[in-house]
Amino acid sequence: MTPTPHAGPLLLGPLLTQLRLARGWSQQRTAAELCAAAGVPTLSRHEISRWERQVRVPGDFWLRWLAVVLAAPVALLTDAAARARRLARPPVGPAAGARSRAALLALAQRWLADPRAALLVPAPGRLTASDAPGVGSGRHPGWPSVGAAPPGGPSPRSRPGPAPGVDLAGLRRLDDLAGGVDLAPFGADRLRRVVRALPRSGPAGRRRLLPVLAESAQLAGWLAADAGDLAGGLDAYRLGLRAAAAAGDPALAGHLLGSASHLLAGAGDPQGALLLARTGYAGSRRWASPGLRALLLHRVALAAALGGQPDAARQALGAADRVAGAPEPEREPPWLYWLDGPELAAMTGRALVALGRPRRAEALLDAAREPGRPRRAAIYGGWLARGYLQLGEVELACDVAGVALLDAVRAGSPRAVTQLTEVRRRLAAHRRAPAVRRHSALVTAARPYLPRPAPPAKTGRGPPGRAAQPILAGIRAPTGPASVLA
Known part of the structure; x- marks a missing residue:
């Protein structure tokens, strides 16, 4: 039997949500009980929401009163708070990326508690602007409004490349050929169109659109991540996780978490990546195809290897080999059409280098x-160059890195460039070698042509979330065990 990677103890946000709901309380009632117990009248339901989403972590004063009001051991809450604080400040991204990361980690653990049940929502049946990044507001540079010109170019209707109405399968296959800088605006535009179609759909239409929304969000998140937009990618994955749970598709939800894990691993956050990969695998493996189980185990292996947990990485690699065998794309979901034997072998090689x-x-x-x-x-060439450096083959590493650099220019992928930046950092120890000098000259010549990451999202004025208003008023979540739209 394939071992289940342990998803770890609950973080404080999901734990508070579970304890509150076990008593049948709303966030408003919880705030009122805390105010009455502590004699402090200023705590509002908004602060409870921030704690549960892990935008903030309460201090010792409120942890003690939470233990009293929720009838929970104070040690349980303080341990969960310590874990949340360790994950609260990742070594990646701006503040907006950190908030998106914290919200996704908390939502993932709520999903893991019951992958087939409704996710808990602050306003049942509604999506907010914070859940659907850029929809309606157009403030995020990676999420242009419908009909608007993609960043740095003419309107989608006149720009060469995919039209806004391109089908999902076609956009996926274009991703094999072009990078996120070119495709992310089209993925975001497609996602927005699906979100805006929901209010016009009846119950049957919503059931049909929810899986489309989840798949569109996964692809939009992937493209945003490839364009170097950390916050945009994480926000899209969070929206996709909600939609996949609402559609009753734990396998797709697991894939979304695996994609988010891959994003965090590449952004230098192996701890968050490992938590998401383990959560995705643990919550979806009962429903996942062999290829998806193997893919999620590879996500676990890479994050564990990068995070300094070699035993966990080797265990996950062995489990992936036993699960996958020879992948059969026709037996996999359409969103895993790209997963084949060579891809899994390359993932194994990447983890071995790590x-x-x-x-x-x-x-x-x-x-x-x-x-x-x-x-x-470009990406696997970067890992191969790192492997050659570990072997002391500096000239071979420079040759491979040079070819990968040209592939990165062709791909238009800031993610590939990031991988090669790590190679250049490691080459600095050999800066006097002639091969390294030649490679440095190539980097200098290629720099004007390298794709640049998307600019960070603007946070706007005022506290985060104050401007987030419901954008799909009147959309009620489908009834039944899979209802989760918010």
Whole structure:
């Protein structure tokens, strides 16, 4: 039997939500009980919401009163708060990215408690602007309004490339050829169109659109991540997780969490990546296809290896090998059409390099650098170059990194460039070597042509969330165990 990677104890946000709901209380009632017990009249339901979403972590004063009011051991709450604080300040991204990360981590653990049940919502049946990034407001640079010009170009109708109405499968396959800088505006536009179609749909239409919304959010998040937009990618994945749960599709929900894990791992946050990957696997493996289980185990392996947990990484790699065998794309969901034997082998090679075992990784990564897939070649070429550096083969590392750099230019993928930036950092220890000097000259020549990450989201004025108003008024979540739209 394949072992289940342990998702770990609850963070404080999901724990407070569970304790509150066990007593049948709203956030307003919880705030009132805390005010009465502590003799402090200024605590509002908004602060309870921030604690549950892990935008903030309460201090010792409120933790003690929470223990009293919710009849929970104070040690349980303080331990959960300590875990939340360790995850609250990741070594990645601006403040907006940190808030998006905290909200997704909290939502993921709420989903894990029961992947087939409704997620808890502050306003049943409504999506808010904070849940659907950029919809309606158009304030996020990575999420243009419908019909608006994508950043840096003409309108989608006149710009070469995919039209706004391109079907989801076509946009996925374009992602094999072009990078997130070019495609992220179209993925965001498609997501917005699906969200705006929901109010005009009856119950049957909503049931049909929810899986489309979840898949559109997954692809939009992937494209935003490839464009270097951390907050936009995480927010899209959070919206997709809600939609997948509402559609009763734990497998797709697990895939969304695995995608978010991959984003955090690449952004230098292995701890958050490992939590999301383990949560996604634990919550979806009963419903997941063999390929998806293998993919999620690879997400666990990479995050564990990057986070300094070699035993957990090796265990996950072994489990992935036993689960996958030879992947059969026709038996996998359509959103996993790209997962095949060479891709899984390259993922194994990447994890082996992260584990410091480059000799076994060499052939696996070299085979992944196939022509016609420039981003894949650039990313796995970067990992191969890191492996050669571990072996002391500096000249080979520079040769491979140079080819990968040109592939990154062709791909238009800031994510691929980030991988090669790490290679250049490691080459600095060999700066006097002629091969390194030649590679530095190539980087200087290529720099004007390298894709640049998307600019960070503007936070606007006032406290976060104050401007977030319901954007889909009147949309009620579908009834039954899978209802979760908010």
